[in-house]
Amino acid sequence: MRTLSRVVRTPLGLAAVILLALVLLTAVFAPILWGPQAAAIDTDAILAPPSAEHPIGTDGLGRDILLRVLVATRLSIVLALMATAVAVTVGLILGVAPYLLGRAGRGVTWFVSVAVAFPGLLLALFFAVIFGVGWVGATWAIGLAGAPSFARLCQTLIAGIASRDFVAAARVGGVGRTRVLFRHILPNVGEPLIVNATIGAGGALLAFAGLSFIGLGVQPPEYDWGRLMMEGLSGIYINPLAALAPGIAVVIAGLAFNLTGEAAARTLGLGTTAVVAKLAAIQPRRAKRVPAAAVQGTDAAPAADTVLEVRDLRVAFPGADGPIEPVRGVSFSMRRGQIVGIVGESGSGKSLTALAIAQLIEHPGVVDAERLAFLGEDLLAGDTAARRKLLGTSLALVFQDPMTSFNPTRKMGAQLAEASRHHHGLTKKQAHARAVDRLEAVHISEAARRAGQYPHEFSGGMRQRAMIGAGLMGTPSLIIADEPTTALDVTVQKRILELLMSIRDETGTAILLISHDVSVVAEVCDRVLVMYAGRIVEDLAADRLAEARHPYTRALLAAVPDMSTDVRRPLATVPGRPVDPAHVPAGCAFAARCPLADARCRTADPELVAVPGGEVACWHAGEALPVAVDEPALDLEEVLR
Numbered sequence: 129m130r131t132l133s134r135v136v137r138t139p140l141g142l143a144a145v146i147l148l149a150l151v152l153l154t155a156v157f158a159p160i161l162w163g164p165q166a167a168a169i170d171t172d173a174i175l176a177p178p179s180a181e182h183p184i185g186t187d188g189l190g191r192d193i194l195l196r197v198l199v200a201t202r203l204s205i206v207l208a209l210m211a212t213a214v215a216v217t218v219g220l221i222l223g224v225a226p227y228l229l230g231r232a233g234r235g236v237t238w239f240v241s242v243a244v245a246f247p248g249l250l251l252a253l254f255f256a257v258i259f260g261v262g263w264v265g266a267t268w269a270i271g272l273a274g275a276p277s278f279a280r281l282c283q284t285l286i287a288g289i290a291s292r293d294f295v296a297a298a299r300v301g302g303v304g305r306t307r308v309l310f311r312h313i314l315p316n317v318g319e320p321l322i323v324n325a326t327i328g329a330g331g332a333l334l335a336f337a338g339l340s341f342i343g344l345g346v347q348p349p350e351y352d353w354g355r356l357m358m359e360g361l362s363g364i365y366i367n368p369l370a371a372l373a374p375g376i377a378v379v380i381a382g383l384a385f386n387l388t389g390e391a392a393a394r395t396l397g398l399g400t401t402a403v404v405a406k407l408a409a410i411q412p413r414r415a416k417r418v419p420a421a422a423v424q425g426t427d428a429a430p431a432a433d434t435v436l437e438v439r440d441l442r443v444a445f446p447g448a449d450g451p452i453e454p455v456r457g458v459s460f461s462m463r464r465g466q467i468v469g470i471v472g473e474s475g476s477g478k479s480l481t482a483l484a485i486a487q488l489i490e491h492p493g494v495v496d497a498e499r500l501a502f503l504g505e506d507l508l509a510g511d512t513a514a515r516r517k518l519l520g521t522s523l524a525l526v527f528q529d530p531m532t533s534f535n536p537t538r539k540m541g542a543q544l545a546e547a548s549r550h551h552h553g554l555t556k557k558q559a560h561a562r563a564v565d566r567l568e569a570v571h572i573s574e575a576a577r578r579a580g581q582y583p584h585e586f587s588g589g590m591r592q593r594a595m596i597g598a599g600l601m602g603t604p605s606l607i608i609a610d611e612p613t614t615a616l617d618v619t620v621q622k623r624i625l626e627l628l629m630s631i632r633d634e635t636g637t638a639i640l641l642i643s644h645d646v647s648v649v650a651e652v653c654d655r656v657l658v659m660y661a662g663r664i665v666e667d668l669a670a671d672r673l674a675e676a677r678h679p680y681t682r683a684l685l686a687a688v689p690d691m692s693t694d695v696r697r698p699l700a701t702v703p704g705r706p707v708d709p710a711h712v713p714a715g716c717a718f719a720a721r722c723p724l725a726d727a728r729c730r731t732a733d734p735e736l737v738a739v740p741g742g743e744v745a746c747w748h749a750g751e752a753l754p755v756a757v758d759e760p761a762l763d764l765e766e767v768l769r
């Protein structure tokens with residue numbers, strides 16, 4: 129209803145809706161008002177030309193053509209709508225199948241791709257021949273012919289929404305595929321699908337008229353516009369209006385559907401509501417640092433409080449010239465209460481590492497590891513349902529973009545409550561109460577009222593806190609926060625980081641913080657893992673960052689602006705370009721950008737070896753740099769690239 133009122137506010141929308149309303153009113157009332165008259169045979173007025181009594185003449189049985197055109201509106205529209213219903217239903221089934229069936233659904237995608245390549249009218253003729261002459265066969269024919277394009281649209285829209293963060297969060301929360309589809313995906317693709325179906329109804333109307341015109345559609349004594357065109361054609365030289373009038377009716381009704389659909393599409397495309405709520409004040413708390421003992425020595429035998437063990441984690445995707453491995457043997461472990469940061473430039477494999485831990489790498493991606501264990505449970509083996517439950521109750525994810533982290537069509541309270549109901553067996557009321565409680569826990573004021581609002585009614589910082597609140601619906605042992613502050617301004621950033629630290633202090637939750645910003649990581653983490661080209665190249669305590677040994681870590685640190693940075697000069701960056709995972713060079717992947725690189729670096733890849741305070745993978749770890757990396761010879765072009 130809201131959509132309709134937005135559509136009629138535009139001149140095009142208003143005209144289209146009025147036209148469609150007229151067509152539909154004619155379809156409803158014309159057979160009641162003029163049905164018997166339109167069927168009355170008058171042998172005295174056979175093939176009469178237009179006159180005052182018969183404005184566009186009569187047919188071969190003396191029946192009034194204008195009345196017949198008006199009465200035919202109902203059958204023409206009903207049949208077009210029935211064919212559209214077939215197209216939408218079959219299209220939806222084919223459209224959602226790949227998502228629901230996972231890998232097994234690839235056959236459906238292939239089938240739709242092939243079917244979509246056939247011209248619709250050809251398919252309609254093909255099905256019309258199979259189903260036989262008559263309106264039933266024609267309805268199936270037009271409906272099935274329209275289904276592939278609808279299915280393709282459906283698949284594309286679903287794929288777009290399925291990659292959004294809130295769907296990933298729901299899946300990690302243990303929400304099943306079917307529920308995710310109906311709760312999170314379909315409500316978000318519903319509008320474009322309805323708009324497309326409306327436009328499709330115009331096409332079905334035209335196709336039906338075509339089939340009836342060539343004698344495959346409606347059969348006498350029934351008549352639709354196509355049938356009337358066919359009958360009028362025989363007398364076109366005597367009374368051209370007899371064929372033209374039903375043709376014009378098809379055009380008007382087709383336009384009414386198409387324009388309404390187009391107007392709705394335009395209106396929906398333009399209308400993104402952006403209501404920015406005011407940021408509620410939060411009371412930042414000073415974080416306690418985890419004792420150094422808890423930070424050190426994590427790669428020995430797993431300690432009793434080990435939350436996460438990652439050993440030789442690899443993530444691969446098929447590429448044009450063989451598999452691409454953007455994550456190439458990552459190993460680390462985390463203990464209760466630890467905040468570990470992963471830093472590295474874009475493309476270094478940080479997010480894929482996190483996604484692999486959360487079991488969110490989709491086919492055709494392949495995850496392999498010597499060991500990937502969460503709370504002692506092997507994530508690469510064992511029962512899928514048990515794994516999902518474990519991840520759903522004990523792992524929380526916070527994503528970069530707080531706008532995509534929530535389903536825009538559902539209220540915040542309901543979204544927070546969802547996983548809790550699923551995993552903890554809470555009633556709707558209990559889950560809602562917990563959602564409000566969790567919103568309060570992340571310092572959202574008036575939490576009860578806020579729980580009844582939609583994501584767009586929250587500010588960016590509030591949404592990010594709500595995302596953290598969603599993670600706290602259970603009792604997570606690990607929060608993975610992937611660039612949680614990148615989309616936020618600096619003051620909000622600080623509050624989010626302080627919130628994460630306070631959660632760690634209060635609950636002992638371990639936090640894996642992914643960031644490309646080394647200063648963010650340095651501020652809140654106990655330990656920092658520096659990633660380059662899919663590997664950890666340095667692992668060190670955050671408070672020893674200044675003693676970093678790897679030239680890459682040192683270059684990253686040098687690129688952080690401070691109060692002494694000359695603002696008139698371009699900001700420093702690490703010179704050169706990151707490695708393309710499809711073309712990782714032999715030897716040390718950083719060699720091409722490294723001022724210390726020599727022949728050995730270009731041929732032999734250094735292992736991660738223990739050094740005082742951490743581990744480093746470099747043949748020249750800690751050596752003095754011949755060129756000052758904090759003063760790289762930058763050209764603006766390189767910076768902007």
Ligand SMILES: Nc1ncnc2c1ncn2[C@@H]1O[C@H](COP(=O)(O)OP(=O)(O)OP(=O)(O)O)[C@@H](O)[C@H]1O
Nearest residue numbers: 445454472473474475476477478479480481644709
């Ligand atoms: N589905 C995929 N298929 C092929 N390659 C992929 C896929 N997903 C990611 N990659 C590649 O893997 C590499 C690492 O990606 P990842 O998202 O982990 O990087 P990142 O360090 O998190 O960077 P950013 O900070 O930009 O997110 C990138 O080069 C990316 O192009």
